Structures are given as C-alpha cells and as structure tokens.
Amino acid sequence: xxxxxxxxxSDLERLDDEELIAYLRRAHAxxxxxxxxxxxxILVYGYWKHVxxxxxxxxxxxxxxxxxxxxxxxxxxxxxxxxxxxxFRSWLNTIANRATVDHYRAAQRRPQETSLEAQQEADxxxxxxxxxxxxxxxxxxxxxxxxxxxxxRPDHRRVVEIIVFEDRPASAAVEEVPGMTADNAxxxxxxxxxxxxxxxxxxx
Numbered sequence: 001x002x003x004x005x006x007x008x009x010s011d012l013e014r015l016d017d018e019e020l021i022a023y024l025r026r027a028h029a030x031x032x033x034x035x036x037x038x039x040x041x042i043l044v045y046g047y048w049k050h051v052x053x054x055x056x057x058x059x060x061x062x063x064x065x066x067x068x069x070x071x072x073x074x075x076x077x078x079x080x081x082x083x084x085x086x087x088f089r090s091w092l093n094t095i096a097n098r099a100t101v102d103h104y105r106a107a108q109r110r111p112q113e114t115s116l117e118a119q120q121e122a123d124x125x126x127x128x129x130x131x132x133x134x135x136x137x138x139x140x141x142x143x144x145x146x147x148x149x150x151x152x153r154p155d156h157r158r159v160v161e162i163i164v165f166e167d168r169p170a171s172a173a174v175e176e177v178p179g180m181t182a183d184n185a186x187x188x189x190x191x192x193x194x195x196x197x198x199x200x201x202x203x204x
Contacts, residue, residue: 004030097197163189
C-alpha cells in the first residue's frame with residue numbers, strides 16, 4: 001500500500017466529488033486530521049448553493065443566508081464517514097434538515113419577534129414573502145412533528161420534548177422521567193431527529 005500524500009487546496013479543487021470523497025477516506029485512514037479537514041471543507045463548500053436552495057424552500061428568505069452558513073460550518077465541524085456522493089448528499093441534507101427544525105423550534109420560543117428586514121418590508125407595504133412559511137414550511141413541519149410525537153410512548157415523548165424542543169441536556173430527562181438513563185435519553189433524542197430528518201427528506 002502506497003503512503004498517503006496530502007494534496008494542496010488547489011489540487012483538491014480540481015477533483016470531482018467522488019475523487020474528493022475517496023481522498024477524504026484515505027486521509028482519515030492515514031490519521032491526517034489536517035488533510036481530512038481541508039478535503040471536507042472543499043467538498044462542503046462546493047455544495048453551498050445546493051444547501052441554500054434547500055433551505056430557501058423551508059425557511060423565511062431573510063434567514064437563509066445565515067442558516068446556510070451555519071449548515072456549512074456544522075458540516076465542516078462534523079465527520080463524514082460515507083463512501084459515495086449519494087451518502088454525502090444525504091448526510092449534508094440531514095444537517096440542513098436539523099437546521100430547519102432548530103430554526104422553527106427557536107421561533108416557537110419567540111413568536112412575537114420579527115426580523116428587522118421583515119419589519120422594513122411590512123412598513124414599505126411589500127408582501128412578506130417567506131416570513132410566513134407556506135405548506136412546505138412551518139405548518140407542514142408542525143404536522144410532521146405532531147405525527148412523530150403521537151406515535152411515541154409517553155415517557156419517550158417527554159424525553160424528546162426536553163432534549164429536542166426545550167434544548168436541555170440528557171441529565172434533565174433523567175431527573176424528570178422515571179427509569180430513564182442518560183444514554184437512553186440521548187438515543188431517543190437522536191432517533192427522533194433522524195426520523196424527522198427522514199420525514200422532511202421524503203417530503204421533498
């Protein structure tokens with residue numbers, strides 16, 4: 001087996017997605033975190049428009065740019081262990097779906113707040129395009145959440161409320177839900193996020 005040879009950023013930018021993923025796996029196998037991170041950065045940045053377009057279908061337009069940047073940063077800070085372009089896109093879409101969920105979860109906590117841009121549009125008499133999500137936005141997300149919660153056991157549902165929607169640690173679920181362990185609480189929250197992400201993915 002030949003030794004792993006790190007490539008420069010300019011060399012990596014010449015690779016297509018499949019080649020970048022193959023290089024990424026070699027860098028990871030070689031235990032080279034710097035090469036791994038650089039390859040992932042270049043791969044993820046290449047999907048900026050894809051992420052932006054996906055979020056634009058679910059979020060108010062005035063938050064799409066910041067949300068896209070957040071997804072890109074989250075992806076770069078994460079670890080991709082797949083082997084194909086399809087797996088990478090699915091992985092990136094999952095991160096984007098979570099950003100969508102997090103946005104509306106935060107909106108539920110501050111329903112009276114309105115962005116400066118949205119307020120300016122309202123003052124100018126312009127339609128608040130994107131501010132009130134359509135059938136592919138908030139209302140549909142709420143429906144998906146309610147469907148998933150109704151299918152859960154009461155104790156698991158409470159764990160999800162604590163970890164996902166109240167943004168509290170697993171230890172809080174242990175304190176409030178009898179017989180619950182931190183590991184189980186974490187897994188329940190993780191499964192819910194995955195299920196919601198799959199539901200959003202199927203919807204699109």
